[in-house]
Amino acid sequence: MKAGDAAGLPRTRRTALVLLAALFGAALFAVLLRGTALDWFLAGLPAAVLAMACLPKLWAAAGGLSVERVLEPGGKEGELSVRLIFHGRWMPPLLLVQVREQLENLAAAERKPLVLTRWLLPWLSKEWTAHYRVSGLGRGVYQFAPATVVVTDPLGLACGMLKLAAPGSFTVLPQPEETGVFRALSMSEKKASEPGGFAGEGGGKSAGRGGAGPLNRIYREGDSLRRIDWRLAAKGRGLHTRLDEHGASPVMLVLLDLDQRSYRETGADGQLDACAGLAARALMDAGANGCTVRLQAGAEAEVKVAPGDSRAARTAALLLARAVPAPGAGAAESLERLLLGKQLTVGSRIVILTAGWDIKLWEQLADLSRAARCGLELHVPIRSTLPLQARQEREQWAKKSGVSLAWFSLDASRRQGWKGRLSIREEDGHGWQAWS
Incomplete structure (x- = not known):
C-alpha cells in the first residue's frame, strides 16, 4: 500500500499496548507477592483488554472473509448502485x-482516485452487506481497487487488515451536448459532406447530381481530367468533377484533441468531457443528416x-469514453499523420474539439x-470568466x-474534477466519508 493510501485507516496503538502489558506484569507480580482480591482484579482487567486486542488479528487470519461486488445501473444518467456482500466463516466477536x-x-485528465470508507457493526451475522449509490458519474472508464477491510476492537487498540479481491469496472458513455450547441454544424451537415468549399477558398456549393448516380463538385486545379463531367460542361454549366462510389468522396472528420498540454488547468476533466460530448453531438447530427463521419480520438x-x-x-x-x-495524441499530430498518409480527401470537413488555448496550435491546425x-472548424469549451479581449482576438484571427470558430461555455459545476461532481448516498441512511 502506498503512503497516500493509508490516510484514514485505523492503526494499532503500540504504545498503549506496551503500557497495558507493563501494567499487567506489575499486577501479576503483585498477585504472586500478596494474592489479594484487589490484586487479582487489577491483573484481570488489563488481561481482558489485552485478550480483546488479540481478537482482530485472530479473526482477520482465521475468519475466512470474502466479498462479492454487485454493480447495478441507477435510474438516472451517470448513476450506479454498488453492493458489497461480505461472507465470513465466523461472526466477528465484538469487533468493529x-x-x-x-x-x-x-x-x-486528473488521475486521482476517490476513496470511500464506512464503519459497520456485524456482530450477529456471518454475512452482511454494504450498499451505496454513486451519482454524477461523467464520461470515463471506472475501475474499483481491491476492497480494504480493517477490523478493530471496540477500544481501537489493535487492528487487522485484509485486502479482498472484488473485481469491478464499468464504462460511462459521453452524453451528447444539448441540441443547439452544434447548430451551425447540424444546419450545414449535408453541405459539409459534399466537397463544396473549405477555409480560405470560395465556391461552397455542390452542383448536385449530374447524371445517373455520381455526385459532382466544381472543378479545382489538380483534379484528374478523367473525372470531369463533360455532360455538364456540354450543357454550359462549367467544369465539374465527378465523385462516384469508385472515388474518394469527402467526409466529415471529427478530431478530439488529446494533447496533454491542453488539459493542465484545474477542471480539465470537465473540459475533456465537454469535448467528448460535443463529438457525440456531432456524430448524432451527422447521422441524422445522412453523412459519414470519421472519428479520430488518439x-x-x-x-x-x-x-x-x-x-x-x-x-x-x-472510443470517446x-x-x-x-x-x-494531440490534434496537430493526428492531423499531420493523416496528411502525410494521404488519408484526407480534398474538400472534406475537419471539426476539431479542443480545450487548447494556444494560438500557435490553432495556426498549425489551420496550415x-x-x-x-x-x-476547418474549431469548437472550444471555455470558462465564463475568460477575458473578452482574448476571445475577440481569437475570433478576429x-x-x-x-x-470557423465556436465557443462552448462551461458553468461552474462542469469545471470541477470528476470527483467533485460525484454524490455518494448510503442506501440504509448512513453516509460514506470521502477523502480527496
Whole structure:
C-alpha cells in the first residue's frame, strides 16, 4: 500500500499496548507477592483488554472473509448502485469493521482516485452487506481497487487488515451536448459532406447530381481530367468533377484533441468531457443528416461511422469514453499523420474539439487544413470568466484565417474534477466519508 493510501485507516496503538502489558506484569507480580482480591482484579482487567486486542488479528487470519461486488445501473444518467456482500466463516466477536473503497477513472485528465470508507457493526451475522449509490458519474472508464477491510476492537487498540479481491469496472458513455450547441454544424451537415468549399477558398456549393448516380463538385486545379463531367460542361454549366462510389468522396472528420498540454488547468476533466460530448453531438447530427463521419480520438484510435450503422456508432461512443490525454495524441499530430498518409480527401470537413488555448496550435491546425485543402472548424469549451479581449482576438484571427470558430461555455459545476461532481448516498441512511 502506498503512503497516500493509508490516510484514514485505523492503526494499532503500540504504545498503549506496551503500557497495558507493563501494567499487567506489575499486577501479576503483585498477585504472586500478596494474592489479594484487589490484586487479582487489577491483573484481570488489563488481561481482558489485552485478550480483546488479540481478537482482530485472530479473526482477520482465521475468519475466512470474502466479498462479492454487485454493480447495478441507477435510474438516472451517470448513476450506479454498488453492493458489497461480505461472507465470513465466523461472526466477528465484538469487533468493529471498516470497509474502504477506492474508485479510479482511467480516462480522466486528473488521475486521482476517490476513496470511500464506512464503519459497520456485524456482530450477529456471518454475512452482511454494504450498499451505496454513486451519482454524477461523467464520461470515463471506472475501475474499483481491491476492497480494504480493517477490523478493530471496540477500544481501537489493535487492528487487522485484509485486502479482498472484488473485481469491478464499468464504462460511462459521453452524453451528447444539448441540441443547439452544434447548430451551425447540424444546419450545414449535408453541405459539409459534399466537397463544396473549405477555409480560405470560395465556391461552397455542390452542383448536385449530374447524371445517373455520381455526385459532382466544381472543378479545382489538380483534379484528374478523367473525372470531369463533360455532360455538364456540354450543357454550359462549367467544369465539374465527378465523385462516384469508385472515388474518394469527402467526409466529415471529427478530431478530439488529446494533447496533454491542453488539459493542465484545474477542471480539465470537465473540459475533456465537454469535448467528448460535443463529438457525440456531432456524430448524432451527422447521422441524422445522412453523412459519414470519421472519428479520430488518439494516436491510433479511429472509427468510421456511416448513417444508420449502430455498431459503428457504439464503437465510436466507447472510443470517446476511453479517450485520455497522452503524448502524441494531440490534434496537430493526428492531423499531420493523416496528411502525410494521404488519408484526407480534398474538400472534406475537419471539426476539431479542443480545450487548447494556444494560438500557435490553432495556426498549425489551420496550415495543415489548408495543405489538405479541407475546411476547418474549431469548437472550444471555455470558462465564463475568460477575458473578452482574448476571445475577440481569437475570433478576429479565425475570421482572417478562414476558420470557423465556436465557443462552448462551461458553468461552474462542469469545471470541477470528476470527483467533485460525484454524490455518494448510503442506501440504509448512513453516509460514506470521502477523502480527496
